[in-house]
Amino acid sequence: xxxxxxxxxxxxxxxxxxxxxxxxxxxxxxxxxxxxxxxxxxxxxxxxxxxxxxxxxxxxxxxxxxxxxxxxxxxxxxxxxxxxxxxxxxxxxxxxxxxxxxxxxxxxxxxxxxxxxxxxxxxxxxxxxxxxxxxxxxxxxxxxxxxxxxxxxxxxxxxxxxxxxxxxxxxxxxxxxxxxxxxxxxxxxxxxxxxxxxxxxxxxxxxxxxxxxxxxxxxxxxxxxxxxxxxxxxxxx
Amino acid sequence: xxxxxxxxxxxxxxxxxxxxxxxxxxxxxxxxxxxxxxxxxxxxxxxxxxxxxxxxxxxxxxxxxxxxxxxxxxxxxxxxxxxxxxxxxxxxxxxxxxxxxxxxxxxxxxxxxxxxxxxxxxxxxxxxxxxxxxxxxxxxxxxxxxxxxxxxxxxxxxxxxxxxxxxxxxxxxxxxxxxxxxxxxxxxxxxxxxxxxxxxxxxxxxxxxxxxxxxxxxxxxxxxxxx
Ligand SMILES: Nc1nc2c(ncn2[C@@H]2O[C@H](COP(=O)(O)OP(=O)(O)OP(=O)(O)O)[C@@H](O)[C@H]2O)c(=O)[nH]1
Ligand SMILES: [Mg+2]
Numbered sequence: 350x351x352x353x354x355x356x357x358x359x360x361x362x363x364x365x366x367x368x369x370x371x372x373x374x375x376x377x378x379x380x381x382x383x384x385x386x387x388x389x390x391x392x393x394x395x396x397x398x399x400x401x402x403x404x405x406x407x408x409x410x411x412x413x414x415x416x417x418x419x420x421x422x423x424x425x426x427x428x429x430x431x432x433x434x435x436x437x438x439x440x441x442x443x444x445x446x447x448x449x450x451x452x453x454x455x456x457x458x459x460x461x462x463x464x465x466x467x468x469x470x471x472x473x474x475x476x477x478x479x480x481x482x483x484x485x486x487x488x489x490x491x492x493x494x495x496x497x498x499x500x501x502x503x504x505x506x507x508x509x510x511x512x513x514x515x516x517x518x519x520x521x522x523x524x525x526x527x528x529x530x531x532x533x534x535x536x537x538x539x540x541x542x543x544x545x546x547x548x549x550x551x552x553x554x555x556x557x558x559x560x561x562x563x564x565x566x567x568x569x570x571x572x573x574x575x576x577x578x579x580x581x582x583x584x585x586x
Numbered sequence: 587x588x589x590x591x592x593x594x595x596x597x598x599x600x601x602x603x604x605x606x607x608x609x610x611x612x613x614x615x616x617x618x619x620x621x622x623x624x625x626x627x628x629x630x631x632x633x634x635x636x637x638x639x640x641x642x643x644x645x646x647x648x649x650x651x652x653x654x655x656x657x658x659x660x661x662x663x664x665x666x667x668x669x670x671x672x673x674x675x676x677x678x679x680x681x682x683x684x685x686x687x688x689x690x691x692x693x694x695x696x697x698x699x700x701x702x703x704x705x706x707x708x709x710x711x712x713x714x715x716x717x718x719x720x721x722x723x724x725x726x727x728x729x730x731x732x733x734x735x736x737x738x739x740x741x742x743x744x745x746x747x748x749x750x751x752x753x754x755x756x757x758x759x760x761x762x763x764x765x766x767x768x769x770x771x772x773x774x775x776x777x778x779x780x781x782x783x784x785x786x787x788x789x790x791x792x793x794x795x796x797x798x799x800x801x802x803x804x805x806x807x808x809x810x811x812x813x
Contacts, residue, residue: 416810439812441608442745451603453682454812 369578371463378409378469379575380459381568382448382485384512385496386505387478390522390555392420394496395473397561398568399429406470406572409434409462411455413447415477434466444477445484452489459489471572481510491581492571494564498523503532506540514544517582518551518567525554593720596690597713598730600737605682609675610742610811611635611735615799617746625753628743632736632761636768638793640735642666643710644772645788647731648724649779650714656699656707662785663708669797671804673708675813681706683713693719724776728769736761742811 371377383391392412399408410430412420414437421437424430436458440447447455459472474490476483485493495516497505500523506513513519519541527534534552541550551563571581596602612635616622622631646663650656667673684706688696696719699707706712710731717727740754771789778787800813 417808439608439809441610441742441812442810443607446607450601451605451607453603453605453685454608454678456685457678457681 371467375468376576378407378463378467378472379492379572379581380472380474380490381571382474382476382490382493383496384448384476384479384483384485384493384516385520386480386498386501389478389496389498389501390520390553391475391478391496392423393555394494394520394522394553394561394564395475396424396427396429397555398473398565399424401559401561401565402471402568403430407466407468408471408473409436409466409469411436411438411458411462411472411474413438413440413444413455413475413477415440415442415444420475434462436462440477444479445482448474448476448483448485448489450486452486455489471568481505481508481512484511484515491575492517494518494520494567496520496522499527499532499534499537500530503534503537504540506537506544509544513541516548517571518549518564519545520564521550521552523554523556524552525556590721590726593691594717594722594726594730597717597720597722597727598733600741602686604686605679606734606738607741608812609679609738610746610813611738612796612800612803612813613739613742614746614809614811615803616739617743619799622739622743623747625749625757628740628749628754629757629760632739632757633764634793635739635796636732636735636761636764638791639796640732640765641768641772641789641791643713643735644728644731644768645775645779646708646710647714647717648728648769648773648776649785649788650711651717651722651727652714652724652776652780653718654776654779654785656711656715657703658785659711659714659788660703660707662788663711666788666790666792667708667797668792669801671801671813672797674804675800676708676710677706679709680712683709683716687712687716687719691716691719695719725769725773728772728776729765732765732768732772733758736765746810 385391414420418437421435424435425432438454438458463469493516495512521537554560575581616631622628646659650659684700714727740758743749744751744754775787775789779785
């Protein structure tokens, strides 16, 4: 509190995710962003995470579809969560703007979910499929996952870019397809290591039994850090 | 005239993070219907929007900036917005702008609106309060509101039609005099509201086709823009 401030306001102003508490003083939900190119498996990962964690955590999801309600509808159809826990944000032909440059619609969606169904433990924000430079603002999420897949070319980790290089977790999905598309998983792992240093990489196949486990474990670690008031971002641990 | 030019530039910048990028100002529906198909029809669309919705928005913003009661102005905005879809959009954009405004130019008045009206006020009203917090004049914000009315359809048309961006920008430049005239008219109306305490002095120009297509657009299953 600044002593020279002429007025004091009784309520807290949470303009961004920077403030860890809600207006009522309780700790808000951990917010994790999932980004990555079109079709890499973001929605499939969100759905699998919800199924793996919903029995022990209170979860909600925000989707950012580019021009349809595909993602939100997929989650609804598959009943991974009750409808009141899923919100869709429209992005005006520019999915990266909505998660990075102008996060107001997403923040509003997150807060509405928290008000409507809270208290929540975890909010997953799925970006619309975008390019390799799309990252989430730290004003919107506490940590982010970048999902790529083996079938879109095994040179993506080598190409780098902000998503691959700086995401708190890089997920290389659809490993079950590697033999059919001739992708070199060891090479991808080496390139990812060269781009990311000690930041973690998970290879997943969501076709397999419990295929989302490495991502779910990572989320639970972040949540433990969040709940304990420790830094959430892998880089800061 | 205000001396705080830079604050006005900041507020009128399309990159000001208040959610406008996801809205086309009716352009998406007009493009689909074939009413906007190039620079000439974009200019006609923008001119129509400016003199109807734009004039009303500019007057609301100027009045809020001048210190008129924002809740009375919000009710007046409702009365001038017959379609539920456009009311929802205006309040949603109002909430998003309020969030950005409170972080950019924190002021007790803005915080009070957030506390008493969590569902938001119409965007032009919030724009006026924001300008007031930023030390701008009613005329300044009327200009910003007028510009906002035409810049969002122009930006959207570039994305929807792959229109040459230089042409779209030239369309906006060509509307400069019209925008100034609308801002002047809106400022005069705001002064009358302030002097009499009656929102009846606000203009009530409307564009029925924009109202109708906005309501239809809100029900499209597949669209690029939220409005
Ligand atoms: N073989 C295989 N297919 C997968 C895997 N994960 C997802 N898919 C399939 O890949 C397709 C795209 O998956 P989504 O989860 O919709 O991808 P997305 O990243 O959400 O796509 P957008 O939201 O459109 O960018 C779907 O048909 C999924 O069933 C996987 O591990 N293996
Ligand atoms: Mg998806």
